[in-house]
Amino acid sequence: MLASDLDTTHRFFVPAAKGTEGVLKRELAAFLGRPVRGQRGGACFRGTLVDGLQVCLFSRIGQRVLLAVGEGPADDGDALYTAARSVPWERMLTPETPFSVRATGGNAALRHGHFIALRTKDAVADRLRAHLGRRPDVDREDPAVRIAVHVAGDRACFYLDLAGAPLHQRGYRTEAGQAPLRETLAAAVLALAPVGAEEAIVDPMCGSGTLVIEQAQVALGIAPGLGRRFAFHRWPGFHGGPAQAAWDRLVARARAARRPTRAALMGRDHDPRVLEVAARNARRAGVAEWVRFEQRDARDLSGLPAGVTIVTNPPYGTRLGRRSRQLDGFLRHFAAACQACRPRPRLVVLTGHPRFERLFGGTPRRRHTLFNGPLECRLLVYPGDEAPSAE
Numbered sequence: 001m002l003a004s005d006l007d008t009t010h011r012f013f014v015p016a017a018k019g020t021e022g023v024l025k026r027e028l029a030a031f032l033g034r035p036v037r038g039q040r041g042g043a044c045f046r047g048t049l050v051d052g053l054q055v056c057l058f059s060r061i062g063q064r065v066l067l068a069v070g071e072g073p074a075d076d077g078d079a080l081y082t083a084a085r086s087v088p089w090e091r092m093l094t095p096e097t098p099f100s101v102r103a104t105g106g107n108a109a110l111r112h113g114h115f116i117a118l119r120t121k122d123a124v125a126d127r128l129r130a131h132l133g134r135r136p137d138v139d140r141e142d143p144a145v146r147i148a149v150h151v152a153g154d155r156a157c158f159y160l161d162l163a164g165a166p167l168h169q170r171g172y173r174t175e176a177g178q179a180p181l182r183e184t185l186a187a188a189v190l191a192l193a194p195v196g197a198e199e200a201i202v203d204p205m206c207g208s209g210t211l212v213i214e215q216a217q218v219a220l221g222i223a224p225g226l227g228r229r230f231a232f233h234r235w236p237g238f239h240g241g242p243a244q245a246a247w248d249r250l251v252a253r254a255r256a257a258r259r260p261t262r263a264a265l266m267g268r269d270h271d272p273r274v275l276e277v278a279a280r281n282a283r284r285a286g287v288a289e290w291v292r293f294e295q296r297d298a299r300d301l302s303g304l305p306a307g308v309t310i311v312t313n314p315p316y317g318t319r320l321g322r323r324s325r326q327l328d329g330f331l332r333h334f335a336a337a338c339q340a341c342r343p344r345p346r347l348v349v350l351t352g353h354p355r356f357e358r359l360f361g362g363t364p365r366r367r368h369t370l371f372n373g374p375l376e377c378r379l380l381v382y383p384g385d386e387a388p389s390a391e
């Protein structure tokens with residue numbers, strides 16, 4: 001079975017939010033120690049199954065981990081079926097392995113994801129019936145093996161999804177406030193800024209605490225995948241086999257990499273209910289001892305430690321499609337509060353507001369476009385009076 005073969009080299013694709021491909025590529029190359037190529041919507045590399053497991057455990061920015069198992073022509077539904085049927089699925093599934101198929105992309109003849117998934121599912125089932133005498137059930141809710149198919153131009157590529165639930169679901173944020181940032185996007189913001197592992201940060205509009213909790217996990221060396229299960233845990237051949245032994249070694253390595261931190265990490269918000277949510281999330285993430293939450297209006301930045309970096313994602317403020325004037329006034333006041341701080345803190349802000357720079361004043365040292373789902377956002381980095389060591 002594929003899950004007991006640690007020697008074969010596979011091609012992997014790791015999707016991520018648009019605009020974070022470069023920083024994802026650097027992250028993966030750093031812990032895999034092998035070349036990684038950035039491409040639109042993610043990064044790809046060649047490696048063994050164990051490399052794929054490493055990405056599940058250690059990547060803070062990647063959204064999924066897809067192992068390519070075959071590809072072929074997909075000019076129409078019949079070609080797609082033939083291509084899907086030529087993949088040796090009997091190396092990945094047994095008749096007792098419920099599976100699901102998720103489709104992305106498309107072309108002129110294959111416009112609907114549902115149809116692409118259906119034709120692929122039929123091909124998988126028919127191939128398994130021909131090779132094993134029986135076919136497994138499809139289970140969209142709780143599959144043991146998740147197949148992904150991507151159609152682009154006249155080709156289809158078939159993948160096994162190692163993670164299952166997307167990697168932003170670390171397991172700690174079971175509750176959230178309004179408009180929470182995906183954990184993977186928060187991690188990308190911190191890496192792009194960049195915020196150093198020992199840098200003191202405050203998020204004055206922290207909501208459910210994502211930015212501060214992600215930074216605390218970096219500071220403490222907590223691997224993002226330690227608190228959850230992955231789809232590959234249920235693959236035939238994984239349990240008790242060499243892949244499980246390799247996974248156990250990776251987990252032991254991740255646990256041993258935990259380190260103490262002296263970094264001051266603080267989340268503030270004006271909403272006391274969301275602060276309770278943030279505190280519970282921090283507890284689940286194993287960082288509560290190192291993060292302080294306090295209720296405060298963001299227009300009051302008093303009491304910040306010297307040298308702290310403000311990292312924040314202010315409210316988007318779209319009401320019925322129109323940007324509220326109230327939000328513009330709030331952002332001007334927030335800018336004035338930042339200007340009044342002595343020494344002036346470095347500011348890292350992720351905003352979807354098209355006029356943020358005009359309202360805020362000053363000139364960012366860095367500007368980077370990235371996407372929060374479909375929403376185009378800008379990451380802006382304004383220098384402070386004391387440049388922290390990471391700059």
Ligand SMILES: C[S@@+](CC[C@H](N)C(=O)[O-])C[C@H]1O[C@@H](n2cnc3c(N)ncnc32)[C@H](O)[C@@H]1O
Nearest residue numbers: 180181205206207208210269270297298313315
């Ligand atoms: C876009 S959300 C931040 C989401 C957060 N990054 C997360 O992942 O959950 C904006 C936050 O700003 C807070 N907020 C709005 N006005 C505020 C104010 N005047 N002072 C402090 N916080 C405020 C809201 O309560 C909300 O939690």
